[in-house]
Amino acid sequence: MSSIVEDRLRYGRTGGRSLLVPYLTGGIRPDWISYLQEYARNGADAIEIGLPFSDPILDGPTIQEASDRALRRGVTVRGLLDEVARAEIDVPLIAMTYYNLVAHSPSFCGDLAAAGIRGLIVPDVPVDEALPLAASAEAAGVELTLLAAPTTPPDRLAEIARASRGFVYAVSVMGTTGARFAASGGRLAGDLRRLTDRPVLLAFGIATHEDAVTAAESADGVVIGAALMRRILDGGTPEELGAVLAGFRTALDASVR
Amino acid sequence: MTEIALPAPAASVMSDPGSPGRFGDHGGRYVPESLIPACAAVEEAFRDAWADPRFRRDLDRLLAVHAGRPTALTPAWRLSAELGVNVLLKREDLAHTGSHKINNVLGQALLARRMGKTRLLAETGAGSHGVATATAAALLGLSATVFMGEVDMERQALNVYRMRMLGAEVIPVTGGTRTLKDATSEAMRQWVTCVDEAHYCLGSVMGPHPYPWMVREFQRVIGDEARRQCAAELTTGIPDYVVACVGGGSNAAGTFAGFADTGAQLIGVEAEGGAAIAFGQVGVLHGFRSYLVQDENGQVAEAHSIAPGLDYPGVGPEHAHLNDTGRARYVTVGDAEVIPAVRRLARTEGILPALESAHAIAWVIRAAESGELPPWSTVLVTLSGRGDKDVATLMAAS
Ligand SMILES: Cc1ncc(COP(=O)(O)O)c(C=O)c1O
Numbered sequence: 091m092s093s094i095v096e097d098r099l100r101y102g103r104t105g106g107r108s109l110l111v112p113y114l115t116g117g118i119r120p121d122w123i124s125y126l127q128e129y130a131r132n133g134a135d136a137i138e139i140g141l142p143f144s145d146p147i148l149d150g151p152t153i154q155e156a157s158d159r160a161l162r163r164g165v166t167v168r169g170l171l172d173e174v175a176r177a178e179i180d181v182p183l184i185a186m187t188y189y190n191l192v193a194h195s196p197s198f199c200g201d202l203a204a205a206g207i208r209g210l211i212v213p214d215v216p217v218d219e220a221l222p223l224a225a226s227a228e229a230a231g232v233e234l235t236l237l238a239a240p241t242t243p244p245d246r247l248a249e250i251a252r253a254s255r256g257f258v259y260a261v262s263v264m265g266t267t268g269a270r271f272a273a274s275g276g277r278l279a280g281d282l283r284r285l286t287d288r289p290v291l292l293a294f295g296i297a298t299h300e301d302a303v304t305a306a307e308s309a310d311g312v313v314i315g316a317a318l319m320r321r322i323l324d325g326g327t328p329e330e331l332g333a334v335l336a337g338f339r340t341a342l343d344a345s346v347r
Numbered sequence: 348m349t350e351i352a353l354p355a356p357a358a359s360v361m362s363d364p365g366s367p368g369r370f371g372d373h374g375g376r377y378v379p380e381s382l383i384p385a386c387a388a389v390e391e392a393f394r395d396a397w398a399d400p401r402f403r404r405d406l407d408r409l410l411a412v413h414a415g416r417p418t419a420l421t422p423a424w425r426l427s428a429e430l431g432v433n434v435l436l437k438r439e440d441l442a443h444t445g446s447h448k449i450n451n452v453l454g455q456a457l458l459a460r461r462m463g464k465t466r467l468l469a470e471t472g473a474g475s476h477g478v479a480t481a482t483a484a485a486l487l488g489l490s491a492t493v494f495m496g497e498v499d500m501e502r503q504a505l506n507v508y509r510m511r512m513l514g515a516e517v518i519p520v521t522g523g524t525r526t527l528k529d530a531t532s533e534a535m536r537q538w539v540t541c542v543d544e545a546h547y548c549l550g551s552v553m554g555p556h557p558y559p560w561m562v563r564e565f566q567r568v569i570g571d572e573a574r575r576q577c578a579a580e581l582t583t584g585i586p587d588y589v590v591a592c593v594g595g596g597s598n599a600a601g602t603f604a605g606f607a608d609t610g611a612q613l614i615g616v617e618a619e620g621g622a623a624i625a626f627g628q629v630g631v632l633h634g635f636r637s638y639l640v641q642d643e644n645g646q647v648a649e650a651h652s653i654a655p656g657l658d659y660p661g662v663g664p665e666h667a668h669l670n671d672t673g674r675a676r677y678v679t680v681g682d683a684e685v686i687p688a689v690r691r692l693a694r695t696e697g698i699l700p701a702l703e704s705a706h707a708i709a710w711v712i713r714a715a716e717s718g719e720l721p722p723w724s725t726v727l728v729t730l731s732g733r734g735d736k737d738v739a740t741l742m743a744a745s
Contacts, residue, residue: 144523144646144647145523147536193631193636194645195645215377216378217380218376239379239381250380
């Protein structure tokens with residue numbers, strides 16, 4: 091089975107170029123697909139799509155608000171996947187959601203793949219509990235990416251680096267999405283890159299060009315979530331968010347790694 | 348000839364779930380990676396402490412001199428005469444702070460201090476666990492931060508004030524449904540930010556491993572005491588039925604633990620509006636796999652019960668397993684049966700039970716009146732708490 095997410099990220103980082111992966115809460119607005127298209131056009135190497143869950147344990151206030159808003163609009167996993175399946179988006183798509191939604195449907199991973207989503211991140215499934223999900227993801231051709239944290243001990247870090255598919259998701263801070271970016275992330279990303287050749291992306295709290303550039307010094311790239319979602323919650327249009335992403339792209343490209 | 352059903356083999360029932368923390372298919376440790384080392388540290392510290400006679404002695408002493416244990420086993424004479432069954436009440440309402448929650452909290456606070464932590468975090472719905480946590484923190488010189496849904500803060504304003512009097516910080520939770528499930532999510536989110544100095548003092552037999560097991564062990568004092576007291580009180584030694592209300596399930600798990608290896612029938616009583624075993628499907632929330640009330644899309648449903656302590660959409664994983672194996676049976680009681688049960692116990696025995704505990708009483712009344720309980724069978728009911736906190740609700744309902 092080909093590794094669409096990993097291959098694309100490996101290709102994207104050639105020549106020391108930094109990877110840029112924006113996050114979007116699925117169904118946040120009726121025109122949410124347009125944000126994906128804008129991101130794809132403005133320098134995203136892949137896009138993370140949050141499938142909203144009622145109890146997002148690893149999300150801070152901004153993404154909680156975005157999830158609540160989407161759920162109040164009545165979105166469902168089924169409906170969101172149907173919309174993605176009909177859209178033309180030119181970068182790999184990665185679903186991010188919680189285990190209850192995944193476990194709720196026996197065909198979850200197959201449904202993702204059918205909609206063209208080939209990556210999956212489930213933050214409440216740590217490596218010790220990942221075996222059954224990893225098996226069903228692999229069978230469906232979906233790359234299951236695992237998370238590592240600043241407190242993860244070295245032996246676990248090696249296990250995570252080995253078991254993760256697509257890339258390794260390095261959580262920069264001991265906190266939730268939208269927390270302030272912290273230097274602990276740089277150390278974690280450095281440790282991971284010594285353990286694996288897989289792309290390592292730093293995430294959580296990357297809000298400014300400076301954060302992104304700093305993060306990209308120790309990692310293969312960054313995931314930007316809450317900082318983009320805040321702008322969308324405040325009314326930012328797809329075009330405006332596309333321009334914001336282009337700004338991050340330019341800042342990352344200008345800094346030499 | 349009728350077949351005689353033998354009770355399940357004793358040793359495997361309600362034992363140590365091992366390091367994956369599994370009760371059959373249920374339980375586990377479904378938390379973000381950032382909390383894994385913290386959960387593993389709690390497990391290691393608890394295994395060590397629970398095997399240490401000095402820790403056990405310190406805890407037993409606190410339970411005796413601070414919490415007022417052992418609590419009484421009270422024969423409910425007049426209610427028994429009316430119902431035609433022999434009802435015994437295990438009086439957790441007499442424990443300090445007014446409910447069984449103190450048993451677990453003293454254990455965890457002592458453990459937190461042993462781990463070198465200076466701060467307790469807790470979630471609370473009714474406020475019973477929050478008050479107990481604030482109490483234990485004050486007693487042991489720890490600071491306490493309690494997360495409580497905005498809706499519950501309004502419903503249980505008195506308990507908010509009690510916690511603050513005891514020196515705890517009470518933080519309103521404004522996300523989601525603004526009740527217990529959201530307070531639990533928020534406590535877990537905040538724990539991530541302060542794992543070095545804080546212990547998360549979870550209030551029921553739920554959450555990631557080792558909490559369901561650890562909280563059951565801290566609550567088993569209810570069942571162990573009741574077992575000894577029944578041996579002295581009853582000619583048969585063991586009651587025919589053991590009944591307790593189930594929110595997350597800690598007072599029930601603690602009670603059942605004392606009788607799991609006997610032939611007693613174990614009955615857990617869920618609130619109809621939050622009945623995870625009766626109406627839920629298997630799911631994963633707050634770090635564990637168990638039955639969970641959810642909608643057709645897998646979103647967690649809001650629980651609705653007149654008893655705020657039963658307003659939780661999930662249930663502890665060990666109860667899910669006891670249900671699946673048939674060792675315990677789970678039944679439901681609706682709001683409409685609860686207030687008459689409070690009134691009846693108050694007037695026959697002079698005991699005002701918590702609305703949560705009244706669910707267990709209500710089922711006993713129903714089962715006695717329908718003939719499900721054979722005449723003069725013996726029924727042990729855990730009275731998990733006193734009703735003082737519910738007086739405003741009772742006033743509004745009458
Ligand atoms: C008096 C009382 N009983 C029962 C409960 C339910 O908890 P559990 O099912 O863990 O015993 C609560 C929870 O707040 C309570 O206050």
